[in-house]
Amino acid sequence: MKTTLQQVKIVEYHEGLAKGIAKMWNESRENWGGDSTVTTEQDVKDKEANSTNLHLFLAMIGDEVAGYCGLSEYREDEGALYIPLLNVHPKYQGLKIGKQLVLKAIEKTVELQWPRLDLFTWPGNTKAVPLYKKCGFFWEDRDDTVHLMNFIPMVLQIEMLKPFFEKHDWYETSQRLIEIKPDALKVNDHTYYEYKWEAGEEFVRIQFERTGRGIRLIETQDYLVQMILPEFKLLENEDHYVSYHVENRSKEPIEVSLKGVSSPIAEHNFEDTFLVENKWMRDYPVKISMPESKPGPWKTHPTIGADFKLNKQDLSLKMGVYPKQAGKVNLGSVKKNWRPHSKGTVYLDLESQVGEDSTWTVKLPENKVICWEKSDVIERISAKGRTSIPIPAQLLKNGFLSEEIVIEVEWENGHQTSFTTTLRCAFPGFGAKFGGETDEHWFGYNGPHFVEIEKRNHMVKIGSTAFSRDPISLFTPKFGKPYSEEFSKKEASCIEFIELPEALVIKTSLVSEAFPSILLNSYFKLYGEGLVEVKHEVVNKGIDDKKRLSLIQPVFTNFEGLAVPQNNGVLIGNESLVPFVEYIDDRAISERWMFIGTAKGDTIGLAWPENATVRKDDWRMALEYEMDLLQAQEELCLGPIQVGINVSNHWSNWREFITGEDVELKELPLFAFExxxxxxxxxxxxxxxxxxxxxxxxxxxxxxxxxxxxxxxxxxxxxxxxxxxxxxxxxxxxxxxxxxxxxxxxxxxxxxxxxxxxxxGNRDVKIGQNDDIWSVDNGVISFKVSSDYHPGIYSLSLSGNEALDHQYPTPGPRAWWNPWGGGIAYSFRNVSAYSMLKEKTTIESVTKVDHNGHHWSGLSLTTEFKQHETMKGVILRQFALTLPEVPVLAVYAEIHQHSGQTIDKEILDLDAFFKLGETLQSSYISLPTEGIFHKYYAGSEEFVLRDTPFVKLGSDERKEMMTFVHPADRKMSEAYINQDALLVASSKEWSASTGEIIKIDPSILFYGELKDTDTQSLKTLQNIKFS
The missing domain is CATH 2.60.40.10 (Immunoglobulins)
Known part of the structure; x- marks a missing residue:
């Protein structure tokens, strides 16, 4: 049966519809770039339970959810509601469901007596723009975002227009031209948005001014009322005039009274009453002063206007203005690294805001941060022109320059004026911690690391001047539940910079109106090493207890190089694919940290306290605190949230720092075939x-x-x-x-x-002893050790072909080593080869079980140190294990620490000497590399080859190759070749109290070739562990 518009019903959300919403989202991914996000019923319940929506409207066709439209308070500005998300199921597009949902949102906005409804979209969403414009939205002409504003709710609440809209449908009678481009009717730098409705002989025309979000003109068949400002940008402390016009088109006179509306930046005081029979026009003076911070595109600008009464019916006209001085001055630097007493160039940018040529005189002030080579600047600037003047200077100390200066300006006609402004510029550097502010931000530096707080919405960025990636962002915190976006349009009531010996602390205070008497103090403690601790202090300043209060801190960063603990392992972002937040199962996060790394080496660590819950918050992660009870006058400290900017070079180090545990976790790739x-x-x-x-x-x-x-x-x-x-x-x-x-x-x-x-295979591994020689044969390979020769494996062969270099039966000098036994052996770095041979080594056959329950057979070599002064009481156990009919050898070690003292940061080395052909010169080693040389031969030149996770070995005399895989937790690995040796080595740093047993992860050697790009098999081999 064909679906019709009459079958569509608009209802409000309840949890019983969560499953249908999840189905709608899963079948609507093509509307949103085609991502593969999977939404579950529980996801919907969680999201909507924590949503800031005032209402959520759903379009239903039978039992199926066909459309979704949220309605919340606009987070960026005052005086507006907001549609955060609108979606129509692809199957039901073309039925005007989107129109019904938007009209329902407008209807509710009028009902709640809000004047405006906003939404955002993306430039490519051209299919939806006609819908939005037909429903009354104007596309704001901006570079930074696609923002649309709808003033229909204000129009429908104007008393004098209600008779028209009670008779005529505003949607059907609209005469607006729909074009898929930003809307703009520009006059004197102002931007107007115009609505027009016609029905027979009746019509309504209204113009809204973009920045003031108010009516500047209203016209019907009976009258015209408008205001005109000479310019959008008005000079401070000068006389300006606002023109008001009234035109009467009716047969009866109109009784008009109007009263100027002043504001903190506009002195516009007047009152007037008169009768208008035909046309009336009058100019009234206004004087402008500068606001504390300059107007921005996100918020309503300061306004000038008047309140009218037309035949006792109220009407307010107002227009936004941009107060300006005679000019703008900015100090900047393109030099990244300023060091005390270093010289460089700063740039004094001057911009004239007057309409004729002028001469500027600037005297740069003496200060404690920077020494000017010249302090007097005289510059001629063309009308509304700009110039940048290089100023040679020397940095006295790293810090923040903030100095008030007076600019003298003389115009061509001889008129003189002056204005006061503040020169501001940050000069961060190692060891310097300081705070400062600009018009838009507060910030703190400690060395190259910074915390930046946007004043208008308390959005925080944490990063480093040396970073090659974007900073991590802490979005506006929210109290709930239901959660409120109030702080996203509120500047902190106060800010403090607190300098401690070890750190710089920035404290901000936000007073809640949604939750009366609740104060939020935020502390950002910035260490010079790049660690930032974020604490939230919730204060109940009221006389009543507060129950079940929540605080959520949204966090956003790109998930390139992600590491997040899940399911007894760590999920690793090893693919080119950068996961969206929605791709991560937040309920599976098993520990209180995550880590981000990039190909260029920059890292971000994030951690949260035990009493915080990590969860998704739309397209961001968020950390949530639940407070069951906050007593009157109580202060409750939450946190800290910890952010590490290049604090750790690997997720395991960040995890150890946060949890205090050095327990190895398995790495889990995003995708695996295994x-x-x-x-x-x-x-x-x-x-x-x-x-x-x-x-x-x-x-x-x-x-x-x-x-x-x-x-x-x-x-x-x-x-x-x-x-x-x-x-x-x-x-x-x-x-x-x-x-x-x-x-x-x-x-x-x-x-x-x-x-x-x-x-x-099915054959048994044969282990035998002949005098001092123990041998292991698994049917494919065999290896040998000797208690009289050297504590290690001295022989390894495949089909009778020897792979190891040794000089059994007697150790002796070789190249740099003496005595040298070769083969594969563990040794303590602080114990010489001579001392090692003094200790007794015993050998026995063993069977060990790996982490998946497989039995490996082989030998253990136990060396008990009794002679060595430092290591006396320590037992070194080396294990060499294999599997039936598999050409593989696993070697690992255990250290039994019974020395009676604590051993700290000792090094255990593993050395493996190879000779895979009859001559050393035929043996080679191959390493993964980004360079052009991929193979190095022994027996000739000396080379030290860098740390790699594995190496491949072979000989020109034989076809078989060997792969040697190092453990992931090694301190380092290397290969060394010269005319006498081919050595593959690794080391492990260990510390142990007496009585402790340390287990060294296995190194895996097998006949076969691992591909340089096969990271999955590499990780699988490195995950092998023995009990």
């Missing part, structure tokens, strides 16, 4: 579960193709199936190092991936 539980070990002849999965909330949809040995599996998944993973079962037919390759093709993405598997 065996169940991320397992890297499979069993020959057993069906194993593999999956392609997403760790984000959007459902995956597309075709998965899996190549395994001679088998190809294909599986399709549709979006309607609402899954985040696709499963397949595979059976491995041969043991060894095996690769399972996959491809996932969706309409918008293509992925190719490989999963490395160690497929263990």
């Amino acid at each position: 065996k169940a539980k991320g397992d890297v070990v499979s069993t020959l002849g057993v069906k194993e579960d593999y999956s392609f999965k997403s760790m984000m909330t959007p459902y995956i949809h597309g075709r998965l193709t899996v190549q395994h040995e001679d088998e190809t599996l294909v599986k399709e998944v549709l979006k309607d199936e609402s899954v985040t993973h696709v499963n397949v079962q595979l059976e491995h037919c041969s043991p060894g190092v095996r690769w399972v390759s996959g491809e996932f093709i969706a309409k918008s993405q293509t992925a190719r991936m490989d999963s490395l598997q160690f497929v263990k």
Whole structure:
């Protein structure tokens, strides 16, 4: 059955409709750029429970939600309501549902007696602009945003126009020309918006002035009333005149009275009463003074106007003005790094705001921050012209320059005037902490790090002058519930800069009107190292207790390089894809921190206290506090929220700083193709579960193709199936190092991936002893250790081909080492090779179980230190383990600390010496690199090769390659080659109290080649742990 407009009903939201709203959003993604966000019923309930909407209107067709329109108080300006979100289901577009929803919002705005309704959209949303304009919205001509204002609610509340609109529908009688471009009727730098309605012989024409948001002209068939200002920008302390006009087109005289309306910046005092039979016009004086802060595009400007009575019916006319001085002065610098006593150039920018040429005299003041090379400036400036004057200067100290100056201006006609302004400029630098303010912001610096607070809405940015990325933003805090946007249009009542020995503190105070008697003090404690602690102090200044009060602090930053703890691991933003906030499951965040890193090395850490809850707040994250009871006169301190600007270079360091725990967590990629539980070990002849999965909330949809040995599996998944993973079962037919390759093709993405598997066979691992030599043979590789030779693995071979360099049976000098045993061995950095050989080493066969329950067999080498003075009582246990019929060797160590003293920041080294051919000169090493050299040969020149997560080794004499994977938590790794050796090494820093056991993560060595780009298999290998 065809859906008709009559079937559409507009209702208000209740929780019973949450499931239908979720369905509407999930089926409307094409309206919003085609993102893959998945909305659940609970998501809707949570969002609407915490929304600032006064009303939420839904268009219903039967039981289905076809449209959505919120109505809230406008957060940027006073005197307006706001449509924060409007959507129509794609299936029902063309039924004028959007029109019905907007008209309902206008109707409610009139009912609530608000004068204006605003909304924002994006420039490309041309399809919706005609709808908005037909419903009375004007598109404001601005560069920074697409803002639309609707004055229909004010029009419908004008008493003298009610007879017209009671007879005629305002939507149907509108005569406005609809064009898809910003609206602007410009006169003397003012911008007017004009409505016109016609019905037979009757008509109404009204003009609104953009910046004052008020009526400047109203015309009907019976009368015309208007006001005219000479200019939009009016000079301070000069006489200006406002012209008022009344035209009577009726047969009877109109009794008119009017009264000038003064304001803090406009002196416009007069009263007048008269009869108008035909036309009347009169000019009244007004004098302008400068406001404390200059008007901005987001807020209503200061106004000049008058209150009329026409035949005892009220009408107010007003227009916005921009008070100006004779000119504007700004001091700036393009130099990034100013150091005390360094010289450079600052720029004095002068802008004339008078209509003829003038000569300016500026005397730059003596101050404690900067020394001018010349302090007197005389400059001729053309009418309304601009010039920038370079001023050589020397910085005396890092800080904030804020000096009041008087500018003398002489016009061409000899008229002289002067104006006072303030020179302001920040000169941050290492070790300097200071605060300051500009017309728009308060800010504090400590070294290169800063906190910037926007005055008009208390939006905070935290960053660094050395940052290559955008700062993190703390949006306007909100009290609730229901949450109020009141602070988004309110300047802090006071601000303090508090200098402490260790930090700079900025304190702001916001007085709530939505929650009477409640005061919010915010403290931003800025350390020189880049840490910022944010505390909120909630004060009940009233005589009554407050119950169930909430505070929410929205936070926004780009999620490039994201790390967030989820499900006993850490979700890592390893893809080119930068996740939207909606892609993160906030309910799965398991610890109180997150971390952002970029390719250029800049990092942001965020953490919150135990009593705060992290959740989504529309397109932002937010931290929410719940206060069950705030007693009269009580002060409750919340926080701190912690922001780290380049404080930590890795998420694990930030986590350790926040939680105090150095417990390793598994990294979870956004997407993965792997065996169940991320397992890297499979069993020959057993069906194993593999999956392609997403760790984000959007459902995956597309075709998965899996190549395994001679088998190809294909599986399709549709979006309607609402899954985040696709499963397949595979059976491995041969043991060894095996690769399972996959491809996932969706309409918008293509992925190719490989999963490395160690497929263990059915043969037993043979372990034997012959005199001092212990040997392990898994059917493919064998390795040997000797208690009489050297505490390490001295031999490793595949099919009889030796891979390690050693000189069994007697250690001796080699290159820089003496005695040198070669092979693979752990050693303490503060224990020499000679001292190591003095200690007794015992060997035994062992079986160890990895974190997924697989049994690895091999040897342990136990060295108990009894001779060494420092390490006496310490036991070093080295483990060498393998799997049946898999050419893999895992080595790791345990340190049993029984020295009777605390050992701090000791280094355990792992050295592995290789010779993979008959001659050292045929052996080479290959490392992941961004450079052009990818292979280095031993036996010739000396090279030190940098830290990489793994290396590949081989010989020109043999076809097999080896891969050596370092543990993720190493302190560092390197490779070193010269004419006598090929060494692969890593080190781990450890500290332990007596009685403690330290376990060193495994290094994994296998025959096979890991791709440089295969980070998933690398992480899987680095995740191997033994109990």
